Amino acid sequence: MTDKSTPAMSLRAMQKAFYQGIFNPKDTQTLASLQNTITSTDAPLSPEDRIDIYRGSILGGITEALTAIYPVCVKLVGETYFTRMVSGYLTQYASGSPDLGDYGEHLAQYIADFAPAKELVYLPDVAQLEWYWHKAFNAEESGLSRRVQHTIAELGDLTEEQHANIQFCLSPSACLMSSQYPVHRIWQVNQDDFEGEPTVNLDDGGVALVIWRSPDYGMRIDVLNEHEHEFLNALHQGQRFQDIAQLPCAASINELLPSLIQMGLITGFNLIDKTV
Amino acid sequence: MTHSHSQNPTFSQPIIKGAGLGLRSSHYQEIFETKPDVPWFELLTDNYMADGGLPILRAEHIRQDYPVTLHGVGMSLGSTDPLNTDYLSRLKRLIERLEPSYVSDHIAWVSVEGKYTHDLLPLPYTEEALDVICRNIIQAQEFLGRRLLVENPSSYLTFTNDEMTEWEFIQSVARNTDCELLLDINNIYVSSQNHGFDPYHYLAQIPADKVKEIHLAGYEKKEHYLFDTHGYEVRPPVWDLYRAALERFGSVPTLIEWDTDVPDFQTLRAEASKADALMNQVTNKAIQEVAE
Numbered sequence: 001m002t003d004k005s006t007p008a009m010s011l012r013a014m015q016k017a018f019y020q021g022i023f024n025p026k027d028t029q030t031l032a033s034l035q036n037t038i039t040s041t042d043a044p045l046s047p048e049d050r051i052d053i054y055r056g057s058i059l060g061g062i063t064e065a066l067t068a069i070y071p072v073c074v075k076l077v078g079e080t081y082f083t084r085m086v087s088g089y090l091t092q093y094a095s096g097s098p099d100l101g102d103y104g105e106h107l108a109q110y111i112a113d114f115a116p117a118k119e120l121v122y123l124p125d126v127a128q129l130e131w132y133w134h135k136a137f138n139a140e141e142s143g144l145s146r147r148v149q150h151t152i153a154e155l156g157d158l159t160e161e162q163h164a165n166i167q168f169c170l171s172p173s174a175c176l177m178s179s180q181y182p183v184h185r186i187w188q189v190n191q192d193d194f195e196g197e198p199t200v201n202l203d204d205g206g207v208a209l210v211i212w213r214s215p216d217y218g219m220r221i222d223v224l225n226e227h228e229h230e231f232l233n234a235l236h237q238g239q240r241f242q243d244i245a246q247l248p249c250a251a252s253i254n255e256l257l258p259s260l261i262q263m264g265l266i267t268g269f270n271l272i273d274k275t276v
Numbered sequence: 277m278t279h280s281h282s283q284n285p286t287f288s289q290p291i292i293k294g295a296g297l298g299l300r301s302s303h304y305q306e307i308f309e310t311k312p313d314v315p316w317f318e319l320l321t322d323n324y325m326a327d328g329g330l331p332i333l334r335a336e337h338i339r340q341d342y343p344v345t346l347h348g349v350g351m352s353l354g355s356t357d358p359l360n361t362d363y364l365s366r367l368k369r370l371i372e373r374l375e376p377s378y379v380s381d382h383i384a385w386v387s388v389e390g391k392y393t394h395d396l397l398p399l400p401y402t403e404e405a406l407d408v409i410c411r412n413i414i415q416a417q418e419f420l421g422r423r424l425l426v427e428n429p430s431s432y433l434t435f436t437n438d439e440m441t442e443w444e445f446i447q448s449v450a451r452n453t454d455c456e457l458l459l460d461i462n463n464i465y466v467s468s469q470n471h472g473f474d475p476y477h478y479l480a481q482i483p484a485d486k487v488k489e490i491h492l493a494g495y496e497k498k499e500h501y502l503f504d505t506h507g508y509e510v511r512p513p514v515w516d517l518y519r520a521a522l523e524r525f526g527s528v529p530t531l532i533e534w535d536t537d538v539p540d541f542q543t544l545r546a547e548a549s550k551a552d553a554l555m556n557q558v559t560n561k562a563i564q565e566v567a568e
Contacts, residue, residue, distance in 0.1 A: 008437040009402050012356040015388040018397060037400070039434045041472075044500045050433035053501070058395040094391040098350030098363045099325045103394075172328070184320035217330050246399070 009037050022055045023091050029162065031240040060092055065100045069134045070107065072190045073127050076120065085114055089212035098156070101138060105131060122186060122202065125179035129187055132175035132211040137219060139173035147172075148268035152261055167270045168235050170259075174265060176236055178229070180206045184221050215264040226251040232265075240272050290343040292316040292377045292489075292529045294555070295548035299344075300534075303336055303541045311341060312545065316377065318531050321348030324413060325366050325372075335374060345489065346370065347379040347458075347530075351424065352387035353412045354399045364419045371420065378489055380425035380458045381416075383409065383449060393546075401434035401445040406452070413453040415444075424458045425488055430463035434471055442467065443481035450486045457482065459525070460491040462510065462516045462533075466502040475517055479524055487525045492551060493533040507536035510547060515554070522558040530536035530555070 009017070017034040022025055028098055031051070038047035066086050072143070074082045089110045095103040108131060112124035145152065148169040182204045189198045208229040210222050224232065227249040234244045235270050244250060260266045283467075294315035306312075309323065317338055324332050350363050371379060384396035399405045416421075417424055428446055440448075450457055459482060468475035494508025510518075510532070522528070532547040 008402075011400065011402070011408060012388070014384060014400065015356055015397075018392060019388050019393065022393065037435050037437065037438050039438075043472075045432075047433065049500075053397065053503070054397065058393045061394055095394065096390055096391055096392070098352065098394075099361055099366075100392075100394045102325065118390065138329045138331070140327035141329075215328065217333065224424075229348040257449060 001168050004116050005220045008184040011032065018051075018054075018130050018207065019049055023094075025055070031064075058167050059087070059090055060105065062095065062100070063087075066104050066107065069104050070127055070130045071102075071185050072130055073123060075190045076123065076126065076186075077117070085111070085117060088114070101134070104134075107131065120152055120178065122179070122181040122183060125177070125183045126186055128179075129183050129211060132177060133219065133221070134195055134275050136173040136175055136211050136213045139171075139213060142173075142215065142264070144268065151268050152266070158271075162271060164240065164245075165271050166241040167238055168241070169268045170232065171212050171265055171267050174232070174233055174236070176209070176224075176229070177211070177213045178206060178208040182207055184209055184223060187221065210265065212265060214254055228256060231256050232260075235266070238272075287356070287373050287422045289377050292343050292345065293527070295530045295532065295551035296345070297544055297548055298533050298535070299335075299338060300538045301334075301389075302538055302555050307335065312535045312541070314342065314545070314548070315342040316345065316529065318345045318347050318533075319374070319376075320535075321346045321367060321370065321381075322350050324352075324370055325363075325367055327366075327369070332370075332373070335477055339374050344374055344376050345380065345464055346374065347380045347427075347531075348377040349382060349384075349386055349394070349396060350392075351381040351412070351416055351435075352386035353416065354397075354405065354409045355382065355387050355412070356385075357388060357390065358487060359412055359415055359419070360387075361419070364416060368420055371422070374421060378425050378458075379420065379422065380489065382427045382429055383446065384429045386450055396429050397431065398431040398435070399431060399445075401438045401440045401442060402435075403439060404559055407447060407449050409561070410452045411447065417453070417455065423454065425458040427458040427460050427491065428463050428467075430460070430466040432501060432503075441473070441481075443478050447481065447483060448521055456488045456533055457486045458491060459487050459521065461521055462491065462492070462493040462495055462514050463504060465511075465514050465517050466495050466504045469502045472501075476520055477542050479517065479521055479557040482524075485523075486518075487528055490518070490521060490525075490528045490530040491533050492530060492547075493535075505536055506533045514549070519558060520553070522555060523562075527559050 014037055017030050018196055021034040022033045025031055035047040038050055040047055063086060089107060093106055108124045108127040111127050117123055181202055182200055184207055185200045187193060189200055208224040210224055210232055212220055214220055230247055230249040234247060292315060296316035296318055297314050299317040299319050319335055324335050326332065369379055382396050386393055386396065387401060413424060413426065426449060464475045464478050492510045492514060493506040494510050495507045496503045496508060530551045532544060
């Protein structure tokens with residue numbers, strides 16, 4: 001069955017050419033070498049047409065996945081514009097994971113650099129919020145792990161000397177972001193079930209947010225005041241209690257700590273003794 | 277290259293029978309509320325790879341009431357890359373959580389140089405490709421500690437350096453690796469029309485004792501080819517081919533796949549009922565023949 005007139009390409013070379021031919025069709029030399037490996041018959045479809053079927057299926061599938069992760073961005077710019085906008089992303093950013101849910105992490109930065117969308121100044125931050133929502137939705141469960149060694153209940157067992165070394169741990173789903181724009185409102189008014197005043201005033205100013213999944217699997221976007229933002233940022237960076245005590249947010253810590261523990265945003269703690 | 281895996285049925289990995297359904301998120305609520313009489317559900321492995329969150333929680337709830345199978349595309353068994361052990365580790369954890377009756381993937385490749393297309397791409401049917409996929413299947417089975425089912429692909433091109441037919445390739449894969457087969461009847465029909473071979477001859481060449489599951493789906497008729505979209509009811513020629521498959525392989529557990537434009541749950545169940553009816557017809561006919 002082998003066509004002896006065409007030199008056979010190794011399987012690896014064919015697979016590399018196939019990938020290149022799908023994602024970078026402007027590489028005409030590679031595309032032509034791939035086409036030479038494909039059986040040409042009397043059927044109306046040429047090897048090029050046959051590769052096109054795969055290209056449409058692959059790019060369509062990945063675009064569909066991005067559309068599902070970024071529904072508000074799609075709503076804001078329209079599906080056709082979104083598809084055109086992300087086509088360059090698909091070429092620039094290869095998917096490095098078999099899980100399609102891992103793809104799309106850099107879309108916010110890509111949109112920020114995407115000149116035709118420059119006027120939509122808030123769009124990159126909306127994309128960032130949607131990525132964090134997606135990550136929080138699929139985040140691992142809270143609980144003891146290598147990352148979190150003690151439960152909140154164990155706080156009572158600590159000596160006073162140990163308090164300085166407490167490193168509180170946030171829920172694995174917690175993602176922090178800030179924006180110059182009221183992106184949480186933009187996100188909110190573009191939800192399918194939103195009822196209320198749909199206009200958003202960009203002059204309302206910036207916002208700091210924590211996007212996370214509560215213990216009952218509810219998804220939350222909480223707006224943070226200055227102290228909350230500073231405190232959660234410090235926890236996110238792994239700072240110890242004695243370091244946080246030096247920050248301005250320490251003034252609010254007596255209210256913040258029990259509240260964050262109760263709502264499930266702080267899920268446990270480690271003891272970090274830097275003298276050891 | 278033969279490798280043996282003992283896999284006796286266990287209580288935690290129940291034997292499945294009849295026509296199952298693909299589990300889709302839009303049907304969760306109805307399934308939880310009505311506990312429909314469905315013999316088993318197939319879960320798309322790649323939708324449950326995250327370590328937490330609602331999807332895996334829901335999958336565990338489903339598993340409390342039904343046997344499940346896991347069907348994925350991420351193993352990239354035909355790739356010249358080494359197997360992705362991170363993916364296999366995640367899959368192994370998922371298998372431990374859900375205890376599926378079968379775990380399946382495809383005779384295809386998905387990735388190269390660590391870059392994923394998330395689509396099932398065709399292999400040339402050569403000795404070289406056979407070595408690659410057999411090695412990967414054996415390694416994956418060893419890693420997971422269980423036998424895999426591998427599914428025949430639908431395809432839109434063939435390669436000039438093919439050294440054997442698709443059914444010969446599949447025969448060799450099954451023989452060399454001790455894996456079992458998930459036969460997609462729609463894929464056989466789609467490829468037969470796209471490449472001009474006899475789908476009934478294809479069926480006749482598949483080793484009957486290896487077929488443990490069957491897939492049915494609806495294709496889309498394009499101007500010059502059939503496209504495997506999984507977005508329609510099963511087409512009449514595929515039902516005809518399915519009947520022939522049942523006559524050859526017996527009442528193999530059968531799944532209705534419907535992945536795009538997913539209909540309401542009742543429509544899906546009606547498709548499964550057609551498969552069940554055919555299974556009963558073929559079984560009764562066989563019993564009658566024996567009795568006569």
